Amino acid sequence: MKFALIGNPNVGKSLIFNQLTGIGVEISNFPGTTIDMLSGNVCYQRERLELIDFPGIYSLEGKTEEEEQVRSYLRTNNIDALIVVLDATKLERNLYLLIQASEYKIPLIVVVNIADEAEKQGKIIDYEKLSSILGCRVIPTVALEGKNIDLIISAAMQDAAVIDLHVPYGKHIEAGVRSLVKLTGCSRMDAFLALQGIGEDKELMEAAGTIASEIEEDHQMSPHQIIATNRHNEAARIASEVTEKRGDGSKRPSFDIDSLLTRVIPGVPILIAILFVTLLAVFIIGSFLEELIVEFFDTWIIAPMYTLGLSPFWEKMVFSLLIAIEAGLGIAFPFVFTFYILVSILEDSGYMTRGAFLADRAMHRIGMHGQALIPLILGFGCNVPAIMSIRQLSKRERVIASFLITMVPCSARTVIIAGIVAVFVGIAAAFSIYLLVFLLIILTGFVLTRFTPGEQYGMILEMAPLRKPRADQTVRRAWLHMKEFLYIAMPLLLVSSVFLGMLDFFGILAEFQKIFAPFMEQVLGLPDYASTSLIFGIFRKEMAFETLAVLAGTADLGAVMAASQLYIFAVVSVLFVPCVSTIAVLYREMGLKIAAMVSFYTLCLGMVCGAILNFVFNIL
Numbered sequence: 289m290k291f292a293l294i295g296n297p298n299v300g301k302s303l304i305f306n307q308l309t310g311i312g313v314e315i316s317n318f319p320g321t322t323i324d325m326l327s328g329n330v331c332y333q334r335e336r337l338e339l340i341d342f343p344g345i346y347s348l349e350g351k352t353e354e355e356e357q358v359r360s361y362l363r364t365n366n367i368d369a370l371i372v373v374l375d376a377t378k379l380e381r382n383l384y385l386l387i388q389a390s391e392y393k394i395p396l397i398v399v400v401n402i403a404d405e406a407e408k409q410g411k412i413i414d415y416e417k418l419s420s421i422l423g424c425r426v427i428p429t430v431a432l433e434g435k436n437i438d439l440i441i442s443a444a445m446q447d448a449a450v451i452d453l454h455v456p457y458g459k460h461i462e463a464g465v466r467s468l469v470k471l472t473g474c475s476r477m478d479a480f481l482a483l484q485g486i487g488e489d490k491e492l493m494e495a496a497g498t499i500a501s502e503i504e505e506d507h508q509m510s511p512h513q514i515i516a517t518n519r520h521n522e523a524a525r526i527a528s529e530v531t532e533k534r535g536d537g538s539k540r541p542s543f544d545i546d547s548l549l550t551r552v553i554p555g556v557p558i559l560i561a562i563l564f565v566t567l568l569a570v571f572i573i574g575s576f577l578e579e580l581i582v583e584f585f586d587t588w589i590i591a592p593m594y595t596l597g598l599s600p601f602w603e604k605m606v607f608s609l610l611i612a613i614e615a616g617l618g619i620a621f622p623f624v625f626t627f628y629i630l631v632s633i634l635e636d637s638g639y640m641t642r643g644a645f646l647a648d649r650a651m652h653r654i655g656m657h658g659q660a661l662i663p664l665i666l667g668f669g670c671n672v673p674a675i676m677s678i679r680q681l682s683k684r685e686r687v688i689a690s691f692l693i694t695m696v697p698c699s700a701r702t703v704i705i706a707g708i709v710a711v712f713v714g715i716a717a718a719f720s721i722y723l724l725v726f727l728l729i730i731l732t733g734f735v736l737t738r739f740t741p742g743e744q745y746g747m748i749l750e751m752a753p754l755r756k757p758r759a760d761q762t763v764r765r766a767w768l769h770m771k772e773f774l775y776i777a778m779p780l781l782l783v784s785s786v787f788l789g790m791l792d793f794f795g796i797l798a799e800f801q802k803i804f805a806p807f808m809e810q811v812l813g814l815p816d817y818a819s820t821s822l823i824f825g826i827f828r829k830e831m832a833f834e835t836l837a838v839l840a841g842t843a844d845l846g847a848v849m850a851a852s853q854l855y856i857f858a859v860v861s862v863l864f865v866p867c868v869s870t871i872a873v874l875y876r877e878m879g880l881k882i883a884a885m886v887s888f889y890t891l892c893l894g895m896v897c898g899a900i901l902n903f904v905f906n907i908l
Contacts, residue, residue: 290338290366291444294358294389295373296382297344300401300431302326304373305341307437332441340367346381348388349484349512359486362392363477369448370396371440376406376413376428379531383523386422387453391477395448396424399440403428410534418530424449432758455522460506461514464499471495483511545754549642559643566630570702571710571718577622578707582843585614601793608789611838612782627699628766631668635765636757663689667696671870674698675877688736690878694866694886695729695893697722700829701862707833709858712846721859728863728893785838792839812860812895813902814853815840825861832861852905856898863894 295301309328326341342361343354350356361367372389374382379400389396398418406413419426425447429436457465461483468479472492481487482496483503500511507514549555590610598606634640667674671694678689697705710718791797797820801808804819812818817839825832836857837843845854865887866874874883 289335289368289445290340291369291371291441292340292342292361292367293371293373294342294385295344296346296375296378296385299344299373299375299382300429301344301373302341303431304371304399304401304429304437304440305339307431307434308441309339330441332445337441337445346385348385348392349481349486351486362389362394367394369444370394371399371444372396373399373401376400376403377409377411379406379411379413380523380527383526384519386451387455387519387522390422390451390453391480393450393477395450397440397443397448398422398424398426399429400426401429401431403435404430404433412532412534414530414532418526421526421529422451422453424451432755432761453522455518457515457518460503461511461518464496464503464511467499468492468496480515484515485512549639550645552646555642555646559646562634562639562643566627566634567702567719567722568715569630570627571706571715573626574622574706575711577626578711581617581622582614585610586843590614604789604793605786608785608792608838609782611841611843612785612834614837614843625766627668627702629762632762632765633757636755636762638754663693664696667693667698668702671696671698671866671873675870675873678877684740686878687740687882688733690874690882691736691886691889692729692733694870694874694890695725695732695863697725697862698829700867703830704833704858704861708836708845708854712854713851717851717855721855721862724859724897725862728897785835789838797839811902812856812898813905814857814860814898815849818857821857822861822864826865826867829861829867832864852902856901856905859901860894860898863890863897865891865894 293301293305305326305328308330328339328341330337330339340361342358345352345355345358347355348359348362370389370392372386374386386398400413400415400418403413413428415426415428425443427436427439427443429440431437464483465476465479468474468482469476472489472495474482474489474492478487478489478492479496482489482492483500485493485496485500487493487496503514504510509517549558590607593606593610594603596603663674663678674693674696675690678686678693705718705721709721791800797817801816801819805816808814808816808819818836820839821832821836824835837845840848842848849857865871871883871887874886
């Protein structure tokens with residue numbers, strides 16, 4: 289059997305999907321996280337079920353990519369039951385999508401999530417009455433606590449029902465639908481869509497266009513506006529019948545923290561302080577853990593290895609393997625895990641949307657609106673999901689975001705900045721790299737906003753409720769990211785390290801590095817083996833650092849490279865060509881031309897900045 293979750297953004301749909309399937313899905317308190325349709329399996333009473341997680345949408349009749357994607361899937365794929373997830377605090381608005389979904393005549397159940405928040409606001413929902421009105425099973429849930437989540441699958445299997453809501457669309461709309469059904473033989477659903485300008489059948493669309501023009505002339509409103517108004521009225525009627533306000537929940541609290549977080553003053557200083565403290569915490573905690581892990585490896589594992597009396601070849605191979613493990617666990621693990629813990633706290637608290645609201649005016653100056661801050665902040669974790677989340681932006685904004693996001697220091701680049709510069713040069717120097725990168729992002733945005741064609745639009749952003757983050761949820765999400773590193777990056781690092789050790793033993797690596805040695809040493813002021821590190825950094829960014837440690841023969845890079853060299857290497861690595869995964873996603877989302885332009889631009893930017901820094905350091 290095949291079930292599908294559908295709902296507005298920010299209703300907890302992906303969290304419910306994660307709890308039902310056990311799949312590591314991004315769960316966030318801001319729009320744009322669930323972009324692709326995700327699929328997972330559920331085993332219930334020895335039966336294997338497929339569960340689809342649709343992107344969060346507000347309507348089934350819009351023209352965004354997400355809405356078209358869900359509409360097409362509902363019409364062309366056999367779904368046994370829909371699980372419609374509603375937000376109890378915004379029931380009226382959520383019912384609009386439910387009314388649309390009911391017209392597809394697919395059996396469904398209704399899950400009313402965030403029921404605890406509704407009660408805190410003094411909204412008492414009569415779920416039995418709502419079930420009676422809709423004619424289907426209604427389950428109140430609190431997904432953050434897992435309340436009633438276990439009832440969903442059994443209800444979808446046994447109690448899903450086709451809803452037969454009679455929305456009063458008016459005689460002209462109904463007459464138009466009947467005429468289209470009679471003239472073309474289409475379904476009632478196709479006729480409704482055609483009247484709103486949605487469809488691919490030329491004959492149907494032509495007939496619908498004629499009828500739509502007549503309706504608009506009579507009512508001074510388009511069929512789409514009339515249909516939407518009637519659905520909203522029906523949603524409002526149902527919500528008012530089943531909702532009662534009690535107590536003081538509807539009153540505004542005496543102190544509203546949003547009045548501070550969403551004002552320029554003190555909101556912007558608070559935003560800057562939060563980002564600064566987050567990065568500082570990553571540096572301090574990561575550096576402390578790195579020192580402990582590296583010291584343990586050097587003292588208790590690598591040093592004893594040399595006493596085993598291995599042949600030169602096997603000694604080189606074992607050393608390469610051990611130094612790779614040390615670099616992966618001792619350098620990347622502390623910084624990546626710490627970063628994702630802190631970002632998960634910000635996401636789960638609902639603060640991300642406040643940051644987007646504050647950044648709107650500034651983002652317009654670089655060709656985007658405030659909601660683009662969300663992909664940019666996602667970029668601090670990983671550029672790949674950040675690039676995927678730009679689908680919610682306009683075409684012009686997607687082009688600009690493609691360049692800017694790939695320049696954002698992701699967690700892998702943070703490993704380089706923190707593990708090399710913060711540890712061996714200083715925390716102030718590490719922050720200066722972030723400042724340099726941000727200035728380059730702003731300058732790049734200024735240039736792109738002047739030359740990128742297309743219109744610039746405003747922002748519509750739903751403010752997520754502020755919540756206290758749950759420790760188990762925060763750690764679970766951070767661990768999901770660490771699993772990706774351990775299962776993907778670590779094996780790649782181990783294999784490449786042994787491969788490099790073999791090339792080094794036979795002298796092949798030295799010959800390769802000689803080709804780039806003049807440029808690396810004279811232009812960038814770096815050792816010749818840095819060229820190999822930069823190339824491996826294209827596979828995964830943190831591998832530039834880890835490979836450098838392998839080739840240098842020690843994780844104590846301060847002992848083999850000057851502070852200026854470490855700083856230049858970090859800057860070049862951070863600005864250098866994006867990793868392969870990012871380039872692949874860019875190609876899929878934006879096409880070959882943009883992917884190639886972004887790669888070429890970042891390559892040139894990294895080399896030019898490295899050359900300028902080397903020139904400045906030589907003068908000083």
